[in-house]
Amino acid sequence: MTSTQTTLQIDEYLSYKKTLVDNNLKRLFLDNKFTKPPKLWDAVKYSLIDSGKRIRAILCIAAYESLQKDKALFDDCLTVASSLELVHAMSLIHDDLPIMDNDDLRRGKPSCHKKFGEAIALLAGDAMISLPFHLIIEHCKNISQDTKLKIINEISKTLSFGLVPGQVMDLEGTGKSCDLKIIDEVYKLKTAMLIKSSILCGAYVALNENNTDVIQKLTSFGTKIGIAFQIMDDILDITSDTKTLGKTSHKDEKQKKSTYPMAIGKEKSKEIALSLIEEAKLNLKTIKLNSDALLQIADYIVSRKN
Ligand code: GRG
Numbered sequence: 001m002t003s004t005q006t007t008l009q010i011d012e013y014l015s016y017k018k019t020l021v022d023n024n025l026k027r028l029f030l031d032n033k034f035t036k037p038p039k040l041w042d043a044v045k046y047s048l049i050d051s052g053k054r055i056r057a058i059l060c061i062a063a064y065e066s067l068q069k070d071k072a073l074f075d076d077c078l079t080v081a082s083s084l085e086l087v088h089a090m091s092l093i094h095d096d097l098p099i100m101d102n103d104d105l106r107r108g109k110p111s112c113h114k115k116f117g118e119a120i121a122l123l124a125g126d127a128m129i130s131l132p133f134h135l136i137i138e139h140c141k142n143i144s145q146d147t148k149l150k151i152i153n154e155i156s157k158t159l160s161f162g163l164v165p166g167q168v169m170d171l172e173g174t175g176k177s178c179d180l181k182i183i184d185e186v187y188k189l190k191t192a193m194l195i196k197s198s199i200l201c202g203a204y205v206a207l208n209e210n211n212t213d214v215i216q217k218l219t220s221f222g223t224k225i226g227i228a229f230q231i232m233d234d235i236l237d238i239t240s241d242t243k244t245l246g247k248t249s250h251k252d253e254k255q256k257k258s259t260y261p262m263a264i265g266k267e268k269s270k271e272i273a274l275s276l277i278e279e280a281k282l283n284l285k286t287i288k289l290n291s292d293a294l295l296q297i298a299d300y301i302v303s304r305k306n
Pocket of ligand 1: 051052053054055088090091092094095100107129163164167190191229230233306
């Protein structure tokens with residue numbers, strides 16, 4: 001198989017799964033419980049619907065499909081995958097606020113607070129934190145209560161012990177030249193944990209009994225590709241432009257962010273990202289699962305343009 005064919009396949013795969021997730025989110029938000037007060041839900045829909053690469057949702061689906069073919073559980077997997085995008089989108093809303101990373105642009109349009117004001121952006125994010133739990137409890141019809149608890153626990157831990165502490169450390173590191181060990185920890189917490197949890201949640205939907213070996217291997221895979229994802233994000237901040245990224249480029253240098261490329265340069269950072277992807281893939285190949293999509297998504301993470 002040529003490299004062009006591989007790229008084409010993964011592009012088609014990503015685009016097909018993104019459409020599934022986009023349509024599911026649109027359908028979920030048709031419910032009229034998401035109408036009052038209009039400003040709140042308009043802000044949520046503005047930040048969530050039809051935008052983003054949906055990589056966390058796609059990883060959740062890919063992990064599910066690597067273990068399970070049962071169509072009856074697929075709708076539940078899609079609900080969980082969509083819930084993970086809600087968590088991710090809320091973190092972007094809060095991240096863009098002036099008291100955080102202060103960005104006027106997100107996903108190619110004015111960020112939530114630019115469009116709706118800071119108070120509504122903050123509250124839209126707040127509404128989106130707990131909504132995934134409601135969706136998983138009420139909309140997942142076929143997975144067991146035990147599985148729901150496992151998934152809810154996974155997401156909760158990722159919020160309180162991953163994204164939030166990661167963001168605190170990220171803010172604390174701004175303006176300082178941090179040790180690579182600290183930068184690595186920040187990447188693990190603010191980015192890799194949600195990527196890893198997305199994969200685990202997909203696996204939890206698929207597995208009806210504990211499989212420690214699979215969960216351990218997927219944890220390691222998810223953490224490594226998650227760190228590589230953040231390294232690429234920081235390289236793209238330097239090498240790409242605002243239009244391609246859909247968010248302000250060259251921001252890390254202006255804000256004196258402590259990132260891999262700032263600490264060791266973009267070439268060395270890219271080498272580390274590539275070797276993390278190779279390690280992640282090797283690790284996954286040691287277990288028996290239908291891992292083609294996960295392996296290709298790992299490669300996409302370091303070849304992506306936005
Ligand atoms: C979770 C309660 C709670 C608060 C949020 C603000 C915050 C705490 C955390 C920030 C986390 C953050 C924004 C990390 C960066 C992750 C990252 C690389 C985002 C870009 O992801 P993409 O490229 O974006 O997948 P799209 O737009 O494609 O979805």
